[in-house]
Amino acid sequence: MKLNYKHFPGNGPSVLIIHGVFGSLDNLATASKGIADAGFDVYTLDQRNHGRSPHDDRFDYESMAADLYEFIQDHQLQKPALVGHSMGGKTVMQYAMEYPGTFSKIVVVDIGVKWYPPHHESILNGLNALPVHEIESRQQADELFSAYEPIPAVRLFLLKNLYRTETDGFAWRLNLPVITAQIENVGAAIEPRRTVEEPALFVKGATSGYIKDQDWDEIQQSFPAAQLVTIPKAGHWVHAEQPKAFVQEVLAFLNS
Template structure:
């Protein structure tokens, strides 16, 4: 699979994977800041997201295989892997499927465990937007506001909206496949193994995704790991506290 990506900077290779409903475009600004620290940053669209191909399957083993194929295509030698939320699950799964194929791992606000489905309302809101007759983003936002009250979350979701070659609005997301696989997206890792490479788990202070009771599991599966809690951040650590995010990342890598 030919994944879409954006690359900035020169230096040690780093691959960044976004979360559910996201894309590499969400990482453009912060990628440039990271690149200035001496890294060649590859921000990648995972399958069924952004400008990457749509596929009928969406599971962590498949996402890990996509990442492995991307690393081989780009000729990257033991890159640093960074993943947020769903992307964090992908890089953890990759570490378990492809040992010794990366140097360091950074997992942002997700734990190696299963999560209950909690995106049903968002999916319902996206499906409620009549793409064929939609006239504007403002109209889409008004409809989505009936399902999601937080403007910044709606803005994030509506970045997936674009006009196709016929001038009709469409989703970059493969919404039917994501809806069909939403329980799989929340599932635990497949065939977990002990990962000994240096790993950073970064979590938001106000987020419930990585709980204190998750720490023993993290320590068991990733014995060479540290956990850094970013003050004042919720799940969107890199967007809400970008300076603290970059500082934590660079401190770990150096």
């Protein structure tokens, strides 16, 4: 699958940056620019069924890792570093398991290797309930969606997936039916197909519960070279809540 992407050119090594579920490449634009400003050649991607990338009935980490491999081959990138947030972090870990020798190091942002139970039911109910073809404004969409999601910043993030059609209505960039039907795949565990010896940085938000202390042993069984950094005053959206600290830690790792 040919993924949509944005390129932040640089003269240094290549870095690929990948968003999480319900997201798009725009979510990581600030981090991408910050890493590119330090001299790296940065690509940020829309994963399948998200953003402006193609829709497909298959939605699992094997297919998303294969998309990433195809992108790296198409762009003739030599062992890029891979950075992924949440679902993107699991894509990166899956890639590391399946494609040894094709990347230099990985950064996994606020997600572990374990299985996570589905926890997006209210969000999916709200997205599916929105009469997008009848909505006249984003404000109207926000008001309707507030019955399902009380936090304005979360609503703003999710409703970025709406776009105005040529007939002046709205539609989803997300492949909402497939994501809804296969949301359990987003929480799937990363199977330990090999021991990944390449350098790995796991970044967690101090107030996030996605990576717990008891998860670290399991992570290091598959990624023995992994190190963990905790960003203070940040939850799951580390790169958005503490962008300067996040970029600083990632650059320190990439330059090490």
